[in-house]
Amino acid sequence: MNNYPDFIIIGAMKCATSTLHEQLAVQPGIFMSDLKEPNFFSDDDHYTKGIEWYLSHFKSAKPNDLCGESSTHYTKLPTYPETIERIAKYLPDVKLIYVMRHPIDRLKSQYIHEWSQKVISVEINQAIHQYPELIDYSRYSMQLKPYFETFGKERILPVFFERMLTHPQEELERVCRFIGYQGKAIWNSELDAQNVSSERMRKNELRDFFVEAPGFKQLRRWFIPKSFRNWVRSLWTLKKKPQLDWQQREYLKTIFDEDLAVLGSWLGIELSCDNFKATIQTSPMEWVDLSKQHQFTSYE
Structure with a gap:
């Protein structure tokens, strides 16, 4: 009998999803796919391999293990538009974990990654206009909205990169409670940090x-x-951290503040680029009762 994943870390890119993946993998009774990012439901070339290929990544799990995988491509709209429909087809009851980070910091980290992969060669102030995905992947409420509509907020856990750095044990326990883990979760501080894009x-x-x-x-x-x-x-290394001009930073803040206002309404807080890091440190964030909120903001 094939093992199906019980949960998926769906992103966001450059938000320490690799770190969380590795921390979960060392907990007894949790099996994380050896291929950290199968990207089965997003990438057409993987999806055409069929569900058996995907499930083969969990074949080594023990019968009572909780199984999971981490694929940041799953929250890369509009790049991979069929992802959510495909997940719902095969895993209608799966639990989803979405890790977020200050949207500008995440964008800059992605820029460094894409530079290292020779996807981007222009400097960052030009890149944000030339490569819209740098902005889109930081628009968290835009990425979450179709997941809410398909799966419901109760099956999606919001996690924040900055809080995971300062409260790792507490956040790991919170993730484990969400996925139904019955053991005692312990953060392993000896694991090497996975989020090292600044040195790429x-x-x-x-x-x-x-x-x-x-x-x-x-x-x-x-x-x-x-x-x-x-x-x-x-x-071969980026000589210095990419620096945004004041005008471009204000341009990004205008875009991201609009998105964060929606995200904040779902969390019952006021959220913006300026207060992001301080606000998400106050306590673990959970969704409020969305049925009492105004209708989802639409994105054209």
């Missing part, structure tokens, strides 16, 4: 071949001085 190196096939070649790592350490290795690394 630009993709290069020739360099990557030599870096990954068996035995070459040790040879580098033996024969190449560390100072020289660091200099070479610097040639």
Whole structure:
């Protein structure tokens, strides 16, 4: 009998979903897919492999394990428009975890990632106009709205990156209660942090071949001085953190404040770019009774 996932971390990209994935994976009785991002329900090339291919990533789970996976492509509208319909088809009762972060910080982290992958080569102030996904993936209420309409708010847990950094044990316990975990969850502080995009190196096939070649790592350490290795690394690394011009930051704040106002109404708080980090630190955030709220804001 195939194991179906009980829960999915659906995003957002660059919000420490890898860290949460790894923390859940070390809890006894929780099985996380070895392929951290199957992206089955989002990516057409994976979806055409069929549900059995997807379920094969959970075949090593024990009978009573809670099973989960983490695919940030699942909250990348409008890039992957069929994701939610596909999840609902195969996993109508699945629980969903959505991790959020200050929208501008998340955007900047994604920019660094896309730069390292050679998807983006222009500087950030130009990129935000040339690559709309940088903004779209930080519009959290836009990404959540169709999930609410399909699954209901009770099956979606809001988690915030900044609070997970300062209250890791409390947030892990909260996630585990949500997925129905009966064990005692313990945050493993020895796990390496997964969210290291600020140190990403630009993709290069020739360099990557030599870096990954068996035995070459040790040879580098033996024969190449560390100072020289660091200099070479610097040639492929983003020299400084991307800086937004004041005008572009205000442009982004206008967009994100509108989105955060909707998100805040769902959480029963006032939320904006300016108060985001302080506000989400006050207590764990939960959805208020949406039936008492005004109708969802529509997005054209």
